Amino acid sequence: MEIERKTIYDIAEHAGVSIATVSRVMRGETGVSAKTRRKVEEVITRYNYQPSAYARGLTQKHTKTYGIILPKLANPNYVMLFEGAYDEAAANGYAMSLFPWENMNDAGLDVVEVLSERRLDGVIICLEFIGADELETWRNKLTAIRQYMPVVLTGTMPPGLDFPSVTVDLSECVHKSVEYLAKLGHERIALLGGFDEQLMPYSRDASYRKALEEAHLPMVDQYRVFGRCTVEDGKRQLDEMLSHLVPSQWPTAIIAANDMVAFGVLHAAEGRGLRMPEDLSVIGCDDVFYTEYSNPPLTSMRTRQTEIGCRAVQMLLDESVRGQETLPCELIVRRSCAQVKG
C-alpha cells in the first residue's frame, strides 16, 4: 500500500508561496498577512495536510513526546498511573508513549535502546520488585537513559537510587494497616510483603515490624512471606504460610502487598473454606477499581496512582522541581476486615 502524502512543498506550490510561509502558518506564527494566511489555510484544509512528526523531530530539539515504562498493564494500578500521566501530558501538548516493561522483555527488547532511539523529551520509569542482585544493572540502565533524557522514577523505589521520583509512602501504608488491624483487636497479623526481603530490605518489612512493636504485638517469623505482586502469587503465598503453621496459629489478619495479592488471598482462603472477614481479615493496597466487587469488597490503602502519574509529568515539565516526592496514602474501609470477637 503505497501512500503519497502531501508535503509542505505541495502546499507551498498550490498556494503560490514559499515553504517558509506555509511553515509559519502551520505553527500559527504572527507576521503573515491576513490574505496570505487565508490562502495557505485554504490549501491546507483542501489537502488535509499534516506535517510529518519525523521531519519536525529532526529539526527541533524536542519531540513533544514523553515515554512511560510500566511493569505491565494487567495490574489496574498501572493503568491508573498511565492515565494520570497521559492526561497531564496531553493537557500540556505532549504525547505519551507507553512501553510495557514485561512485554518488551518477552520480545527481547532492551529498554535503553528502545528509549534512546526515540528521542523522547523525558521518561517516567515505574520500578517494581528490584532485587539486590539486579540493582546494579538497573542503576547502569537508568544512568545510561539519563544521558539522553530526563528521568522520573516511580513505583517501588529501591534504596540508594539517586533519581528524582514520585512515590507513595509504602511504610505509611503498612504502618496504617497494622494500626487499623490492631485497633480491631487482631494480634496475629501477617504480611505478604510482595518482594523477597532477603534480597533487598525495603521499607515495607521494616515498617511492619515497627508498627507491630508500637502496638505491643509479637513478631512471628512465619507471618512474613514474600513474593511477586500478582493474584497467582498471592494464592501461593497464603498457601505457603498456612502450610507452615498449625491452624490454631493461623493469622487472623493479612496485609497484602497490593490488591492483586489480596485478591489471590481471598480466592485461596475461600477455597480453604475460610469465611471472610469472620475467619480472616484481609487488607489490600492501592485501592484498585475492582476492590468494590471482590468477595467481600476489599478494604485497601488508596495510593493515588493517577495523581502520581500526573505529578511525574509535572516534574518532567518543570525541571526545577526534581526532588524525591512522597505522597500520603489513605485507608478505604470496605468489608474485608472484621473486629476480633472478644
Add this chain to the structure above:
Amino acid sequence: MEIERKTIYDIAEHAGVSIATVSRVMRGETGVSAKTRRKVEEVITRYNYQPSAYARGLTQKHTKTYGIILPKLANPNYVMLFEGAYDEAAANGYAMSLFPWENMNDAGLDVVEVLSERRLDGVIICLEFIGADELETWRNKLTAIRQYMPVVLTGTMPPGLDFPSVTVDLSECVHKSVEYLAKLGHERIALLGGFDEQLMPYSRDASYRKALEEAHLPMVDQYRVFGRCTVEDGKRQLDEMLSHLVPSQWPTAIIAANDMVAFGVLHAAEGRGLRMPEDLSVIGCDDVFYTEYSNPPLTSMRTRQTEIGCRAVQMLLDESVRGQETLPCELIVRRSCAQVKG
C-alpha cells in the same frame, strides 16, 4: 537540560570511515570488511550510539510503528486487546503506540490529526457504541485516516462500514447466553444491551430476540435496557429496569453487554438484597480477568481479546488478508447462574 547526542557523523569520524559505512554496520548489511566492521562496532559501543528514529523515519518509507486506538484502558478487556497487539507487533519488530480515545477527547485532540502526523505504518481502531448519528462522522474520519495508513477495525462494528476488521461474533455471544439460561430453566431473561438500540440496531438485540423465539420464550419489552458499557451504567440499567416492573415480574436472569455491566448488576442487585445466583442469575461477556473474584464469580462469554489484538496486527503485517474476520466465543461457567427451581 541540553543533551548532546552522538550522531552518525561522530561515529564515522572516530572510526575513520564514512557515514555510509557506519550506516551499513548499524543495519547489519553484508559487504563490509570484517576489520572495518569491528572498528565501527567498537566505536558504536564506546559511545553507546543509537540512531535517531526521526531521521530514519524521514528517509525510509516505513516507520516500523503501528498505532492502536482504544476507547479507554479502564476496561481490562481493552488492556488484553492492547497486549495481544503489542506482543505480536514486537515479535515482528514493530513498535506499538497507544492512543486512548477517551483521554484524547478530554484533551481536545483529534484522532485524524494525531494519527496523521505520526506516519504510522498502520493503525488498529477499536470502535465502541457508535450511534446512528455519529456513524457518518466516523465514516469520514476513518476514510481520512485510510488515506494515510492501513486501517484494521475491531470492537463493536456498526453495520455498513466497509473496512477490514477482526471482531468477535456478538450475535453468537448473546445467542449462546440465551440458550444456556433457557437450558437452566429461565423464562424471564433480560438483556442489558450496552448501547442504545433506538439509534443503531446492532446485532446484539436482534440475536437476543431470535434466540428467545427459538427457545419459545416471550419477548418482554421492559426486559431490554440499553446504555453504556461501564460498571456505573450497569447499576443504573438494572435499577431502571426493575423500577418499571413489579417484583413478581422481575427477570430471573440477566445477560449483560460485558463484564463491567455485569459487575454493576451484581453490585446493584446485592444492594437490593437479592441473593445471587438464587434470586438472580447474571452472565457477562468478555471473561475479563476479574470475573473469578467477583461475588459470586461471574459466568461469562470469553471473547479472546488478546487473540483479536494479535490477529489485527497480522492483518496489518500481511496486506493480502484483509477481510472481515469473526472469531467465535466460548462460554465460561462460574457461579453466577443457577438452575431455576421447579
Add this chain to the structure above:
DNA sequence: CTGAAAGCGCTTACAG
C-alpha cells in the same frame, strides 16, 4: 511580510 538557503541525522542509489 516573504523567500532562499542551510541544516537536522539518517538512507540509498551511484561510482569507483
Add this chain to the structure above:
DNA sequence: CTGAAAGCGCTTACAG
C-alpha cells in the same frame, strides 16, 4: 568493499 552526494520534510536564522 567503501565513499561522495542527493534527498527525506521540515524549521530557522538571515536577507530583503
